[in-house]
Amino acid sequence: MGSITRKYKMNRNDGKAVPRKKPMTMTEILTSTSSTLATIMFAWSIIRQYSPQGLRQYFQTYFSKFMDYIYPSPYVRIAIYEFVGDRFSRNKAFAAVEAYLSDKLSDDAKRLKAEVGESKNNFSLSMDEYERVTDEYENAEFWWTSSKIAGSATKSLSLYPDTDRRFYQLKFHKKHRELVKESYLKHVLKEGKEIRVNRRRRKLYTNGTGNRWLIHRSTTWSEVYFEHPASFDTIGMDPIKKQEIIEDLLTFSQSKEYYARIGKAWKRGYLLYGPPGTGKSTMIAAMANLLNYDVYDLELTAVKDNTELRKLLIETTSKSIIVIEDIDCSLEFTKQRKIVEKKSSNEEKEKKKAIKEPKKEEEEVKSKVTLSGLLNFIDGIWSACGGERLIVFTTNHLEKLDPALIRRGRMDKHIELSYCSYEAFKVLAKNYLNVETHELFEEIKELFNNVKMSPADVAENLMPKSREEAEEHALRRLIGSLEETKRVAEEKKKEKSKETSPPKIVDEKERPSEIVKEEESSLE
Numbered sequence: 001m002g003s004i005t006r007k008y009k010m011n012r013n014d015g016k017a018v019p020r021k022k023p024m025t026m027t028e029i030l031t032s033t034s035s036t037l038a039t040i041m042f043a044w045s046i047i048r049q050y051s052p053q054g055l056r057q058y059f060q061t062y063f064s065k066f067m068d069y070i071y072p073s074p075y076v077r078i079a080i081y082e083f084v085g086d087r088f089s090r091n092k093a094f095a096a097v098e099a100y101l102s103d104k105l106s107d108d109a110k111r112l113k114a115e116v117g118e119s120k121n122n123f124s125l126s127m128d129e130y131e132r133v134t135d136e137y138e139n140a141e142f143w144w145t146s147s148k149i150a151g152s153a154t155k156s157l158s159l160y161p162d163t164d165r166r167f168y169q170l171k172f173h174k175k176h177r178e179l180v181k182e183s184y185l186k187h188v189l190k191e192g193k194e195i196r197v198n199r200r201r202r203k204l205y206t207n208g209t210g211n212r213w214l215i216h217r218s219t220t221w222s223e224v225y226f227e228h229p230a231s232f233d234t235i236g237m238d239p240i241k242k243q244e245i246i247e248d249l250l251t252f253s254q255s256k257e258y259y260a261r262i263g264k265a266w267k268r269g270y271l272l273y274g275p276p277g278t279g280k281s282t283m284i285a286a287m288a289n290l291l292n293y294d295v296y297d298l299e300l301t302a303v304k305d306n307t308e309l310r311k312l313l314i315e316t317t318s319k320s321i322i323v324i325e326d327i328d329c330s331l332e333f334t335k336q337r338k339i340v341e342k343k344s345s346n347e348e349k350e351k352k353k354a355i356k357e358p359k360k361e362e363e364e365v366k367s368k369v370t371l372s373g374l375l376n377f378i379d380g381i382w383s384a385c386g387g388e389r390l391i392v393f394t395t396n397h398l399e400k401l402d403p404a405l406i407r408r409g410r411m412d413k414h415i416e417l418s419y420c421s422y423e424a425f426k427v428l429a430k431n432y433l434n435v436e437t438h439e440l441f442e443e444i445k446e447l448f449n450n451v452k453m454s455p456a457d458v459a460e461n462l463m464p465k466s467r468e469e470a471e472e473h474a475l476r477r478l479i480g481s482l483e484e485t486k487r488v489a490e491e492k493k494k495e496k497s498k499e500t501s502p503p504k505i506v507d508e509k510e511r512p513s514e515i516v517k518e519e520e521s522s523l524e
């Protein structure tokens with residue numbers, strides 16, 4: 001009886017006995033599960049291969065959810081997208097991760113992307129889509145994949161073109177969740193940023209007028225690669241002064257914590273002044289090369305007004321030098337001051353008024369950038385965004401500038417670049433002729449004590465005029481030029497002294513009596 005009930009069971013619908021199904025053995029369960037999975041995988045691979053992108057995306061989402069359901073994953077995934085928000089701004093983390101992972105690429109990585117790196121002839125390689133990288137940090141393993149969501153698959157109502165959305169995915173075991181949150185991501189960001197800074201090709205930006213057909217025409221930065229070869233080694237100037245400038249720059253670039261501690265924005269103003277051709281622009285290039293900074297060459301006359309000036313400032317990045325060359329010619333700041341000076345009473349009030357409300361004389365200036373706008377640019381609240389920035393003004397006429405513009409705190413360091421000294425000449429001779437000593441040097445030294453010549457003019461004399469020209473020939477040309485400059489200067493001095501010498505007033509008593517008599521008789 002017992003064996004009959006084990007073999008049969010009652011049908012619920014009609015009450016008849018039906019043979020009981022044999023319970024599945026373990027092997028049968030495994031075989032059946034794996035064949036189901038194999039069918040699903042096969043179907044999935046067919047869908048992936050032949051379905052349109054949109055459909056594939058749809059299936060992918062549900063497939064992952066399904067797999068998670070039947071086989072709960074012990075792994076956590078984090079996606080880092082290329083753009084944040086409505087594709088308006090680039091995700092800085094994405095760029096940092098890209099750089100970090102490119103440094104971790106293993107030799108067997110198969111999908112790579114090549115871009116031009118720091119040197120024009122060098123390619124830098126990074127992960128292409130669907131490549132994987134395994135990283136190790138504090139004895140934990142992390143898996144990175146690069147991927148993208150195809151543009152047509154997104155249902156964005158954005159105004160921006162619906163392009164592919166690239167992202168990196170980080171996968172790790174859930175037991176490392178805290179490690180990732182506390183330190184791994186920070187580590188990736190920090191290292192990635194450093195790699196980017198070291199690898200990037202520096203740029204020279206300048207502001208030009210944007211598209212004239214746009215309703216809101218405004219100036220924007222346009223860029224080229226910065227390739228100026230100047231360095232402090234090749235700048236001809238007093239070596240002690242040069243070393244002092246180098247120290248100052250290096251100290252600045254390493255003082256992030258210091259600036260934070262004293263509550264000051266991490267920026268520093270340099271005023272370079274001196275006659276034309278004394279190396280002001282060359283020094284800016286040397287500064288950028290020393291610190292590995294980008295250069296923003298700001299043309300103030302092309303900036304419409306203070307608002308636009310602020311906008312340009314916000315668009316600059318950290319690790320950069322913002323340059324305004326020939327600030328005395330850039331805008332009529334000096335003029336603004338003169339108008340004010342005319343008004344003797346209540347001087348300070350009037351000055352502010354003249355700056356804020358440019359009157360007739362200023363109206364001929366197209367740009368409406370005012371002195372107060374520029375002062376705000378240098379040290380207003382917005383100037384602190386980004387950090388690690390130098391602001392450099394150059395001028396040939398220090399005396400023309402409004403003192404407010406160049407006071408310490410705004411222009412922290414004033415550097416005078418002057419006529420060529422003998423020490424500066426020696427640097428130039430080494431640069432241009434590869435000569436460190438020569439019998440003509442003594443004669444040249446003597447001349448430099450008495451002659452004012454710009455380093456640009458000295459350099460032009462030293463520049464070989466043919467491939468065969470001997471260095472002695474170039475040095476003699478310089479001596480000739482120095483002597484000529486000396487002669488012209490002396491002549492000018494003589495002429496000036498003639499013009500300015502007052503007419504001689506002769507005392508009546510000193511005049512000979514015969515001459516006085518003669519004059520008197522002629523008058524009668």
Ligand SMILES: Nc1ncnc2c1ncn2[C@@H]1O[C@H](COP(=O)(O)OP(=O)(O)OP(=O)(O)O)[C@@H](O)[C@H]1O
Pocket residue numbers: 234235236237275276277278279280281282283396424428455456457459
């Ligand atoms: N101190 C210097 N050391 C080395 N080269 C110099 C120096 N001064 C000028 N030169 C050379 O002279 C040329 C002109 O120099 P630069 O443009 O830097 O002068 P500047 O002071 O900026 O002139 P300006 O005031 O007219 O703009 C450069 O090509 C540079 O090679």
